[in-house]
Amino acid sequence: MAEDLKGCQVVCKVTTSQLQTLCRHEGIVCLDLGVNRKQMHNFEVEYLCDYKRTLVPGRKTANATGVPKEREFYLVKWKGYPDHMNTWEPRKNLRCVELLRQFWDDVFLELQRQKKTVVPNQFETELSSYLEQRARHRQSLQRWEAQINCVGGLTKRILVRNCVDLEGPPNNFTYINNYKVGEGVSMTTMAVGCECTNCLENPVGGCCPGVSGHGFAYNECGQVKVKPGEPIYECNNMCRCGPDCPNRVVQRGIQHTLCIFKTDNGRGWGVRTSERIRRHSFVMEYVGEIITTEEAERRGQVYDRQGATYLFDLDYVEDEYTIDAAHYGNVSHFVNHSCNPNLQVYNVFIDNLDERLPRLAFFSNRGISAGEELTFDYNMQIDPIDVESTKMDSNFSMTRSPKKASLITGSPKKLHMTGSPKKDPLMIGSPKKDPLMIGSPKKDPLMIGSPKKDPLMIGSPKKDPLMIGSPQKDPLMIGSPKKRARMECKCGTDNCRGYLF
Ligand SMILES: C[S@@+](CC[C@H](N)C(=O)[O-])C[C@H]1O[C@@H](n2cnc3c(N)ncnc32)[C@H](O)[C@@H]1O
Numbered sequence: 384m385a386e387d388l389k390g391c392q393v394v395c396k397v398t399t400s401q402l403q404t405l406c407r408h409e410g411i412v413c414l415d416l417g418v419n420r421k422q423m424h425n426f427e428v429e430y431l432c433d434y435k436r437t438l439v440p441g442r443k444t445a446n447a448t449g450v451p452k453e454r455e456f457y458l459v460k461w462k463g464y465p466d467h468m469n470t471w472e473p474r475k476n477l478r479c480v481e482l483l484r485q486f487w488d489d490v491f492l493e494l495q496r497q498k499k500t501v502v503p504n505q506f507e508t509e510l511s512s513y514l515e516q517r518a519r520h521r522q523s524l525q526r527w528e529a530q531i532n533c534v535g536g537l538t539k540r541i542l543v544r545n546c547v548d549l550e551g552p553p554n555n556f557t558y559i560n561n562y563k564v565g566e567g568v569s570m571t572t573m574a575v576g577c578e579c580t581n582c583l584e585n586p587v588g589g590c591c592p593g594v595s596g597h598g599f600a601y602n603e604c605g606q607v608k609v610k611p612g613e614p615i616y617e618c619n620n621m622c623r624c625g626p627d628c629p630n631r632v633v634q635r636g637i638q639h640t641l642c643i644f645k646t647d648n649g650r651g652w653g654v655r656t657s658e659r660i661r662r663h664s665f666v667m668e669y670v671g672e673i674i675t676t677e678e679a680e681r682r683g684q685v686y687d688r689q690g691a692t693y694l695f696d697l698d699y700v701e702d703e704y705t706i707d708a709a710h711y712g713n714v715s716h717f718v719n720h721s722c723n724p725n726l727q728v729y730n731v732f733i734d735n736l737d738e739r740l741p742r743l744a745f746f747s748n749r750g751i752s753a754g755e756e757l758t759f760d761y762n763m764q765i766d767p768i769d770v771e772s773t774k775m776d777s778n779f780s781m782t783r784s785p786k787k788a789s790l791i792t793g794s795p796k797k798l799h800m801t802g803s804p805k806k807d808p809l810m811i812g813s814p815k816k817d818p819l820m821i822g823s824p825k826k827d828p829l830m831i832g833s834p835k836k837d838p839l840m841i842g843s844p845k846k847d848p849l850m851i852g853s854p855q856k857d858p859l860m861i862g863s864p865k866k867r868a869r870m871e872c873k874c875g876t877d878n879c880r881g882y883l884f
């Protein structure tokens with residue numbers, strides 16, 4: 384019986400304020416509710432929610448200039464005390480500099496939005512209730528940020544900011560830093576270690592990558608030097624080398640402070656870097672739930688209808704598994720698409736050498752300035768170990784030119800949309816913007832590479848969502864192909880293809 388209740392949740396009908404009062408009344412410390420021993424008897428400002436300026440009674444002028452003497456008051460929400468105990472406090476009583484700064488940032492932003500230039504002596508209800516919502520919203524994001532940074536395995540801090548609207552943390556999303564193995568996926572770690580004393584300078588038998596006939600992936604600064612599409616074999620726990628080995632990069636985790644932020648042009652949340660990132664540096668891993676491709680097809684139908692996808696195919700050798708970061712994921716869950724991206728994905732093998740289960744790591748494809756948004760191409764096309772790939776190697780420099788990236792043939796390393804237009808032979812797009820139309824026929828992906836891996840050929844028709852079920856019932860089938868909505872790309876780059884999928 385108890386097992387049946389696993390994961391069940393019951394809504395608490397008592398408000399936070401009531402619980403805080405109860406704690407205070409009983410003298411109980413509860414840090415989750417903000418009731419600590421210090422402010423059991425002292426008062427601590429939680430946030431400021433209103434403001435007014437009044438003339439000092441009895442004194443019309445204060446000095447020779449004739450400017451009336453005014454006093455400023457702030458309405459204070461006290462930490463651990465319910466709202467009805469908020470009090471107006473004169474400015475001189477407040478020492479919460481950061482909260483005052485945030486309060487005025489919010490005021491000016493909102494007045495600007497309302498196209499007002501003067502700060503009124505007394506705020507209208509609309510403004511004061513907005514300020515309160517904003518303060519609460521900031522708190523909920525701070526709590527989320529704290530939760531994210533509590534999850535084990537993070538090496539650098541992840542920040543959360545939303546200066547655009549009042550959207551809070553996503554529902555139904557659990558932050559994780561390590562893969563979650565889904566149902567029907569068996570992951571047995573199997574690794575072979577190296578015997579080198581210095582893996583970079585004196586690699587024995589080519590070190591770990593050499594065992595499978597590949598080159599050492601990093602230079603002495605930890606920058607990736609192999610071409611996109613080539614696998615990275617890092618040292619593992621069977622190796623003789625220590626944790627500082629130059630062949631351990633992805634396994635060390637994120638090395639830059641990153642920020643999940645709300646975009647201001649309708650792309651939802653995004654990720655930007657708070658620090659400069661050097662080119663070819665490891666940035667983050669695409670972490671999520673590893674599921675079978677069949678399960679991914681099923682979930683993809685649902686995600687397509689919701690208008691967002693978080694499925695990333697692990698198609699390094701075959702299309703057997705997919706990473707789903709929709710409900711369990713790390714910061715990569717929030718990385719948006721760009722037609723001119725600054726991240727490039729690589730297949731990485733560390734403690735598991737099963738080629739069907741590579742780890743996906745994003746590296747910068749150029750230097751990235753502090754504050755820049757991080758993006759990858761949801762439709763990148765790189766062929767990893769296809770027989771054709773050696774032939775393709777000479778052309779791989781093309782991947783650096785995003786326009787030409789779509790010309791590279793083979794298995795597309797892409798975020799997976801079940802209704803992906805590429806898979807749909809009926810889909811008609813704007814010819815100018817359609818990657819299938821770009822370039823000379825010679826370079827057309829339809830013409831180059833092994834047909835087995837041609838994007839239009841991937842997956843058996845049985846699996847194609849366009850074929851599943853009766854046509855009348857499938858919403859994807861309704862209407863002419865032209866009418867079917869493509870997701871508009873808002874990446875804003877000069878070479879934008881115009882759509883995501
Ligand atoms: C992997 S998620 C990225 C994170 C997402 N923005 C969020 O808030 O969770 C992919 C979704 O983000 C949005 N998105 C990403 N890149 C976009 C772009 N260039 N233009 C428009 N929407 C984009 C689309 O809704 C897409 O389905």
Ligand SMILES: [Zn+2]
Pocket residue numbers: 577578579581582586587590591618622624
């Ligand atoms: Zn080695």
Ligand SMILES: [Zn+2]
Pocket residue numbers: 576577578582590591617618619622623624630
């Ligand atoms: Zn090794």
Ligand SMILES: [Zn+2]
Pocket residue numbers: 577579582618622624625628629630631
């Ligand atoms: Zn090593």
Ligand SMILES: [Zn+2]
Pocket residue numbers: 721722723872873874875876878879880881882
């Ligand atoms: Zn675009």
